[in-house]
Amino acid sequence: MAYFLAVANRKGGVGKSTLSVMLAHAFAVWGKKRVLMLDLDSQCNASLILIGGQGWSDARKAQKTIADYFYDLFDGVPAQPRDYLLPNVGDVHDGSGRAARINLLPGSLLLEDIQGELFLKQSRESNSPDVVASRVRGRIETLLRRFGASYDLVILDCAPGLSLAALAALKTADKVLVPFRPDYVSQLAVDRIALLIEDKGHLDALADVPFDERRYTTIANGVRNTGKDRIMIDDIGAFHPMLETTMxxxxxxxxxxxxxxxxxxxxxxxxxxxxxxxxxxxEVAPWLEAHGAARAAS
Ligand SMILES: Nc1ncnc2c1ncn2[C@@H]1O[C@H](COP(=O)(O)OP(=O)(O)OP(=O)(O)O)[C@@H](O)[C@H]1O
Ligand SMILES: [Mg+2]
Structure with a gap:
């Protein structure tokens, strides 16, 4: 059974897709793991990094995208999750000349439309937007979990913002990596996503959760060696778990x-x-493995 690692931050351009793909490569090549990348962003950057523009266009034509998967399964088409995946993607080999073992569920521009349509469908059954949103999120979560069976690691590259798919990914994930760029907006963005991940209503309640019990860790990315960057990083690190590694x-x-x-x-x-x-x-491999050990013991 796979570990699910979501890479998420409601702020855009912080390196979510970049770090998702870098980790996919590292786990596949150095860790010899079977890795699956789920592209949950309608910008499709993780897909473009792994298969290029033409590859993504071909995947769309072949109806192998997350939108096809969601549409088909909601419509009751008897398909298997693996039918929508592209095998051995990326432009990196595993050291012996074979493509790294990374499979991809390509992203789709239609992902937002689908979330809207699902929301409308569910609205016929309830008047409460909260209930509807939680049902749609639950459906998406179920569909994401179905990918776990054949992999060691499933990486969910989330869109910026808080789409239902991103919220479903946060729920599905065993662990969440929250990249940030050292700037003023980041502190607020990290606070917000941390509250969601830990399911807390306010920062005081979050502060009561010891760092080593939190499901997420932050990582500073795009760091330039300036005093200002260091101060921002230390400020965020005072309130949130953070990897020692800075990118x-x-x-x-x-x-x-x-x-x-x-x-x-x-x-x-x-x-x-x-x-x-x-x-x-x-640093990330033992962090995930510690989680796996805790899960196996429970
Ligand atoms: N450590 C880094 N050094 C230099 N450039 C970087 C670094 N990390 C990311 N970038 C660049 O910053 C840009 C944004 O990165 P990326 O797309 O990974 O962010 P993102 O958080 O996934 O964005 P979005 O919110 O739009 O999905 C890209 O052009 C990427 O190449
Ligand atoms: Mg991205």
Whole structure:
């Protein structure tokens, strides 16, 4: 049974898709895990990073996207979740020349429409928007969980904001990684998503949950070596669990956003960002495993 790792922040452009894909590569190649990436963002960036524009366009034509999966299953089409996945995606090999074992449920521009349609459908059965939203979220959650069976790790790359799909991902996730950029808005955005993840109404209640019992951790991304960045990071770290690893702002990491035909090794893919990915992976892997051990014991 897979661990579900959501990568989420209601703030946009903080590196959710970038870190999702970097971790997918690290777990598949270094960790030899079977990894599945679920692209829950209608911008489809994780898909574009893993299969490129043409690949994504082909996936749409072949009706292998999250929207097709949701539409079909809500309509009762007897399909299997695996029918919608693309196998062995990405432009990285596993060290022996074979493509890294990452499967992908491609994203879709229609994901928002679907959430709206589901909401309307459910509205016929209840007048309470809260009840409707929670039912739709519950349906999406069930559909996401169905992917767990054949993987070690399922990564959910969430859209910015708080879509029902993002809320479903937060519920589904065993752990949530919350990347942030060190700036003033980030503190508020991290506070907000932390309340949702821990299901607390206000920050005082959140503060009562010890850091090592929280389901999420934050990570500073796009860090430049300035005093201002350090102060922002320390401010957020005073209230939220945070990885020791910080991801620097590097061209090599930005460039890895672009899919290229052919397979390369991780070092070629991430250049001088490879060391940073090693540090990130060596901290995230035990964090997830600790959770797995706790789950196995319960
Ligand atoms: N550590 C980094 N160094 C340099 N560039 C980075 C770094 N992390 C992310 N970027 C760049 O910042 C931009 C935003 O990153 P990304 O798309 O991963 O963020 P996001 O949180 O997924 O955004 P969205 O909210 O739109 O989904 C991209 O162009 C990416 O290449
Ligand atoms: Mg993104």
């Amino acid at each position: 620097p702002h590097k061209d090599a990491i930005a460039n890895a956003f672009d899919w290229e035909p052919g397979l390369k090794n991780l070092g070629e893919k991430y250049g001088d960002g490879t060391r940073d990915l090693e540090k990130l992976y060596s």
